[in-house]
Amino acid sequence: MEASTSSLNRPVFFTSAALILALVLYSVLFQEQAQSQFALLQGWILDKASWFYVLTVALILICCVYLAVSRYGDLKLGPDHSQPEYRNATWFAMLFSAGMGIGLMFFGVAEPLMHFTAPPVGEAGTVQAAREAMKLTFFHWGLHAWAIYAIVALILAFFCFRHNLPLTLRSALYPLIGDRIHGPIGHAVDIFAILGTVFGVATSLGYGVLQINSGFAHLFGLPVNTTVQVALITGICLLATLSVASGLNKGIRILSELNLTLAVLLLLFVLALGPTVFLFKTFVQNSGAYLSEIVSKTFNLYAYEPTDWIGGWTLLYWGWWLSWSPFVGLFIARISRGRTIREFISGVLFVPAGFTLLWMTVFGDSAIHMVLNEGLQSLAHTVNVDSSLALFAFLEQFPFSTLLSLIAVAMVVVFFVTSADSGALVVDMLASGGQAHTPLWQRLFWSILIGVVAIALLLADGLKALQTATIASALPFSIVLLASMWGLLRALRLDATKRGIRFQALASPRHSSRQHGGWERRLRNLVMFPRRAHVTRFISEVVQPACQSVADELRKQGISTGVINGDDGRVRLVVAHGNEADFSYEVRPRAFVQPSFALRDTDDGNEERKYFRAEVHLREGGQDYDVMGWGRDEVIGDILDQYEKHMHYLHMVR
Numbered sequence: 001m002e003a004s005t006s007s008l009n010r011p012v013f014f015t016s017a018a019l020i021l022a023l024v025l026y027s028v029l030f031q032e033q034a035q036s037q038f039a040l041l042q043g044w045i046l047d048k049a050s051w052f053y054v055l056t057v058a059l060i061l062i063c064c065v066y067l068a069v070s071r072y073g074d075l076k077l078g079p080d081h082s083q084p085e086y087r088n089a090t091w092f093a094m095l096f097s098a099g100m101g102i103g104l105m106f107f108g109v110a111e112p113l114m115h116f117t118a119p120p121v122g123e124a125g126t127v128q129a130a131r132e133a134m135k136l137t138f139f140h141w142g143l144h145a146w147a148i149y150a151i152v153a154l155i156l157a158f159f160c161f162r163h164n165l166p167l168t169l170r171s172a173l174y175p176l177i178g179d180r181i182h183g184p185i186g187h188a189v190d191i192f193a194i195l196g197t198v199f200g201v202a203t204s205l206g207y208g209v210l211q212i213n214s215g216f217a218h219l220f221g222l223p224v225n226t227t228v229q230v231a232l233i234t235g236i237c238l239l240a241t242l243s244v245a246s247g248l249n250k251g252i253r254i255l256s257e258l259n260l261t262l263a264v265l266l267l268l269f270v271l272a273l274g275p276t277v278f279l280f281k282t283f284v285q286n287s288g289a290y291l292s293e294i295v296s297k298t299f300n301l302y303a304y305e306p307t308d309w310i311g312g313w314t315l316l317y318w319g320w321w322l323s324w325s326p327f328v329g330l331f332i333a334r335i336s337r338g339r340t341i342r343e344f345i346s347g348v349l350f351v352p353a354g355f356t357l358l359w360m361t362v363f364g365d366s367a368i369h370m371v372l373n374e375g376l377q378s379l380a381h382t383v384n385v386d387s388s389l390a391l392f393a394f395l396e397q398f399p400f401s402t403l404l405s406l407i408a409v410a411m412v413v414v415f416f417v418t419s420a421d422s423g424a425l426v427v428d429m430l431a432s433g434g435q436a437h438t439p440l441w442q443r444l445f446w447s448i449l450i451g452v453v454a455i456a457l458l459l460a461d462g463l464k465a466l467q468t469a470t471i472a473s474a475l476p477f478s479i480v481l482l483a484s485m486w487g488l489l490r491a492l493r494l495d496a497t498k499r500g501i502r503f504q505a506l507a508s509p510r511h512s513s514r515q516h517g518g519w520e521r522r523l524r525n526l527v528m529f530p531r532r533a534h535v536t537r538f539i540s541e542v543v544q545p546a547c548q549s550v551a552d553e554l555r556k557q558g559i560s561t562g563v564i565n566g567d568d569g570r571v572r573l574v575v576a577h578g579n580e581a582d583f584s585y586e587v588r589p590r591a592f593v594q595p596s597f598a599l600r601d602t603d604d605g606n607e608e609r610k611y612f613r614a615e616v617h618l619r620e621g622g623q624d625y626d627v628m629g630w631g632r633d634e635v636i637g638d639i640l641d642q643y644e645k646h647m648h649y650l651h652m653v654r
Contacts, residue, residue: 007432009187016194024453028456031461035465038469038472042471046311050301050310051301052478053318053319053322053475054299054301054318061143064147064345068349071496073342075162076340077336077339077344078161079162080622081617084339085338090257092260095348095352097255097259102204102415103141104356104363105408105411105415106208107387109364113133114384114387120307120309134365138289139294141356142357143294143350146352148325149328150332151329151481153329153333155487155488156168158341159171159491160333165181166433166434167330168189168429168434169192170182170187172487173185173186173189173480175486175488175491176483192476194427194430200324201327202450203467205419205454209229209233211391213228213232214386216232218405230459236451237451237454239417240416240450241421241444266407269400269407270362273398273400274398275366283358283365319475322477322478323473323477327426327427330426334429367394424450428442428443498646501652528629531610532610535569535612538628539589542630543587546633547563547572547585550636550639559575560576561575562576568588570586571587572585572586580654581649581650585616585643586617587627587635588615593609618642
């Protein structure tokens with residue numbers, strides 16, 4: 001439902017808008033000075049802090065793998081009863097399109113050939129150079145890149161969906177500074193994320209239209225000039241604005257699924273029309289080589305054989321992935337509610353990385369095969385002269401090249417639309433305190449602003465300066481990210497401890513008091529499929545008085561306690577513990593589809609009927625058991641059981 005009033009976080013919105021304007025004006029009006037200053041900054045970082053970048057990315061990957069295989073993997077990004085909002089195929093399509101889909105179009109052919117013709121060590125153009133080119137490409141586009149996105153998204157999703165904090169970057173600092181995230185420190189972090197997202201998407205958009213322009217020039221003879229490129233940016237941003245206006249579940253979802261479908265079709269075309277058997281062999285061999293050398297390549301700084309290559313490739317990639325991670329991570333977090341940590345990391349880390357590596361093999365090894373085995377030196381020359389032409393020069397070598405190029409251009413356009421609209425969505429959330437539903441004008445403002453910034457930088461040749469500044473911003477962000485990872489591990493330990501305590505038998509079994517009325521009553525409760533009215537009446541007549549009795553007794557002990565009645569029939573008992581975690585016990589009606597055997601005596605025919613359960617929910621979410629039909633004393637006993645576990649949890653973590 002559309003929000004009717006503004007949800008702006010005014011300090012973040014106005015400060016970030018002013019800083020964006022100031023930086024764009026600086027890059028436009030003082031172009032040479034801006035490029036020089038930002039280049040000096042980046043050069044200093046790459047020279048003096050390269051070891052820190054490498055170590056940071058290594059720790060991020062290790063942390064992701066550890067969380068996936070540890071006991072924390074069973075925790076959900078949301079309450080225990082939550083379910084994923086999107087099916088797996090849709091979820092994968094959306095995170096893939098926002099993550100690095102456009103990069104695969106630009107570098108799928110170009111990067112392997114560039115490493116092949118100019119390797120960091122060894123002789124160019126040899127079989128050894130071909131092997132090394134694919135290993136380096138896998139290294140740059142594989143697990144490390146997706147691990148950076150995954151850890152940022154995991155931190156944000158965990159604290160937002162499980163601890164009810166805003167879905168903004170400031171929430172990552174909650175374990176470290178507590179409620180101060182709602183003050184100036186939190187505002188500064190969100191402003192930083194907005195600047196990185198706007199400039200990251202705008203500079204990528206500015207460079208990306210070069211490839212789109214090249215594609216249209218190749219297909220339709222369209223001239224390659226600034227006028228055409230401005231028109232292309234305008235068109236892309238118009239489509240992105242329409243997508244943003246239609247919302248996440250329509251525009252962005254549909255475009256992401258369309259693009260994934262086109263990507264699979266193009267991949268299959270090239271695989272079928274190219275050296276198919278060779279590509280299958282190289283994919284297996286490349287994967288094995290990548291995995292066998294992942295540790296040595298991760299920590300390789302070429303310290304004993306100094307080269308500028310690492311600064312122009314690996315460190316540049318690490319800085320780019322880190323600078324983009326607030327944007328991509330927040331978007332992935334937004335679409336990942338309800339998944340377990342293990343499911344989340346497996347989906348974000350391994351599935352996209354696997355598809356990415358397959359893509360790089362099919363396009364990169366096909367290109368290398370053309371140059372190495374078929375003598376097509378013109379392809380390598382084209383890539384070295386203008387990498388934006390790499391994909392189209394490559395597709396020229398295939399049957400149906402015009403059709404393949406049309407698909408490729410359509411993919412590039414849609415990838416940029418999904419990057420722009422998801423970027424606008426993320427910035428709008430950051431500037432609105434994490435609100436998912438905001439007025440339409442706010443979303444349109446950011447979508448249009450990204451396009452305006454891209455056009456201004458393109459016209460004034462300021463893209464390089466702000467791209468350099470964006471990548472340089474990865475250094476301070478990586479420090480914040482390492483601190484946030486430590487905070488996440490602390491919070492996960494507490495949650496896992498509490499979850500384990502809930503399943504311990506600390507007192508008498510829950511059902512030991514349910515013998516009043518005999519086994520006949522218990523059997524009747526088991527086969528009863530009550531309507532909502534029956535459950536709400538039970539909650540009102542049995543659960544509410546039980547909660548009230550416990551609350552009254554706790555108040556006598558000087559403990560602040562309250563009973564809250566919800567509009568939908570739920571009742572919640574809340575026990576306040578000051579600076580420690582409060583206790584919450586809630587019973588709410590929950591609908592289910594009746595089993596087929598229960599419908600045999602009804603008059604509804606095949607119509608699906610619902611029945612309701614009176615389910616218990618704690619702060620962590622639904623506990624998946626039903627108290628419908630219990631007596632007042634039995635409900636009180638269950639409340640005390642859960643409260644005893646909560647007190648034991650506080651004792652364990654105090």
